[in-house]
Amino acid sequence: MNQLIVAFITGLTTGGLSCLAVQGGLLASSLEQQLEHQLDLQIEQEIAARRAHRSGKKRDRILAHPRLALPILLFLAAKLTAYTVLGFLLGALGSVLQLNTVTRAILLIAVGIFMVGNALRMFNVHPIFRYFAIEPPKFITRYIRRTAKNEESFFAPLFLGALTVFIPCGVTQAMMAVAVGTGRALQGAALMFAFILGTSPVFFVVAYLAMQLGARLEKWFMRFVAVVLLVLGLLSVNSGLTLIGSPLSVTNMVQAAKAAQPDLASAPVPLSDGVTLYLSAGNSGYSPRVLHARADTPITLNVVTNRTYSCSRAFVIPALGEEKLLPESGTETISLPAQTAGTVMRFSCSMGMYTGEIIFDQ
């Protein structure tokens, strides 16, 4: 029971914001379709009102109150269900199901391209971008139309909410690891349910406030959503590139441009001597961001955590295929094979949000 309460509180505090940063784009995509639908209903009503005016009838109130809470709730309900099922599977299988770094990077890049494509569609750049919109199968639209006469669109928020299961944030991954550790299906399901339930209020409040404001600003807001989608999409692609250690990612380019950065993390670590390296994984990133190691010598990397609850706990070195879930407090030792001089080995959290590098010198 205690474990469930801790999972809920973790979701409520760090999980909500962390997941919003990673999965916010999918929520924006589903709401964007709902907003467009509201806008179309409004146009229909305006046409009807104009006709009524011409024929001398009393003009009805035009604006429909946008029902934005429902798609957000549907998105969150689908997400909750999908993660509960995932928790069940993780608990039952006890291991395996974690996505590896490359798969996750490909997914992030794909989701990013999907978001950018949707943004360009909303800007009406070219009809080809219409193919980025999720068009549900005909039998589903027919079913929705026949059964839900209120013409709300349920498919996109439900589908996209369930899709978040493929792009968990670092905190969620940490919770997934705990679900694996439970070794029991029902306990794994309960744990993920409690955690995702905890993340939901943050998701709902941020999304609802943003969308309420937007509905009043109508078309301008659609452009705003498109811009947000564009930015989130590019960030997602960037995270994917960072995750596979690509020098093309903006994060890594900035990293290369400003070699030494002031320390961000809180945990103080001993100085590295070139053979034994110390890296602090704090709540706001890795410190120091650039480590220097001796070339042609096996290196010992000690990653130190001290009450670390953020994404940085899911530590990844793409070049080595190394992936570690660090303890909340403690030291994880990783052996690095000898590297030639000039090698730059990048590391990051598993979603590519926090980064750093090890430079092998002569």
Added chain:
Amino acid sequence: MVKETYRVEGMHCPNCAMNVESIEDDLPGIKQVSASYQKGRMVVEFDEAKVSEAQILAALEKRGYQAFPA
């Protein structure tokens, strides 16, 4: 029974395709409407004896869309 294809203007999202298809419920002579937001088209299967093309286009306009023979 005839099957005609139309280019539809005014669809902004996949929900619009669903909206376009709902003219099926408006006119009894229509057997089936299949609209695609991605292609910007709709295919209407209807009974010429019960409903005319003009009635179909008018029903569509009422919902905020314009259609032209493709």
